[in-house]
Amino acid sequence: MTPTTQRSGWAEQAARALTEAGYRRGGARRAILELLDEQACALSAQEIQRALGGRRRAVSRASIYRVMEELEAIGVVQRVELGQGIVRYEAVRRGPGHHHHLVCDRCGRLEPFTDAGLERAISRLSDRVPLKVSVHEIVIHGACRVCAR
Amino acid sequence: MTPTTQRSGWAEQAARALTEAGYRRGGARRAILELLDEQACALSAQEIQRALGGRRRAVSRASIYRVMEELEAIGVVQRVELGQGIVRYEAVRRGPGHHHHLVCDRCGRLEPFTDAGLERAISRLSDRVPLKVSVHEIVIHGACRVCAR
DNA sequence: GTTCCTGCAAAAGATTTGCAGTGAC
């Protein structure tokens, strides 16, 4: 039900993809890739900045947005918007690690989930849709156990 | 595949829900409800303002945001975020009219779709999730026929 | 050495809030 943190070779794959796309390997990019690789769920730009400032090389907000844009363009990162008007980012993974989101609309709590039935339905649907599909995003809104009381 | 515009009693239901929740029936609220009832798909605050200014009573941006917040709180409107960092709003409908979204990430084109298999999977999942579910949102990203060429 | 990458500060948007006038009941 709940996916675990992945420390696969995602960061390495992503770095390779960047190189192939003609990008250089700056410090900000490396720090961001490493951070994202450790996350089990999506982070906002603000959260990324805080996390980087605390634990390793600080990175400016502008660079975060620029790098995320590049990473999204080459398809290794996905933007997700979960209802608070804030954009979040997460590593695109296939198989394990791939997940969707439960959001508590009262307290803002965020939780990842996976569901094989849903993925099958999406996969079937993707073939019949007038779109060359890249990624999909499923968000379930509600009240979490604490807030529903 | 593509849902049609609904001109059900949604606006009336929503107006009743507002009254029950203790709200009065101002001009801005009425205009917004009528507009939303006619839409087949989600609108941004900006689009709502333009549409209202052209065809009927003009409504200020601030009022649009305030009204949408109320409508969302009583559960008749849903915020949807489709990847351009812009919040959109649409009427919550059950059965016909209920739909999800295809987004072309290149040109921004937005198209609604429905899928029974997906709804069944979501419905089964909703019972097993640690959340009192209110609404769900599915977004499929990709390149539309025109852009994919 | 050249070209790309970053940070800083300013700009551009979207959304929210304070306040005063208007309208619903």
Place this chain on the structure above:
DNA sequence: GTCACTGCAAATCTTTTGCAGGAAC
């Protein structure tokens, strides 16, 4: 007549952009 609703303008917050110095190749 009272209290809620609305518009306007200002404030806040997120994201983008311009520019100059520093880093990768």
